[in-house]
Amino acid sequence: MGDVMEALRKREAQEKVPAIRLEIDYFLVTLSDAMQKEDDKAVKEAKAKLRVLSEQLNRFES
Secondary structure (H helix, E strand, O other), rough: OOOHHHHHHHHHHHHHHHHHHHHHHHHHHHHHHHHOOOHHHHHHHHHHHHHHHHHHHHHOOO
16 A cells, blocks of 8 residues: 555656646746846745745655
């Protein structure tokens, strides 16, 4: 039973990690744009979203 659960976790990670990385790329661009425009609110929002995505990525990759 443990092998089945491990296989399911690996499959889930294989499916979600690429999507999370794409989201991270998107929010890095968003952050860069907000910084260039000196939009403090958008900078804070992008950083918060990047923190969440980073935590998700770390969970799936560990």
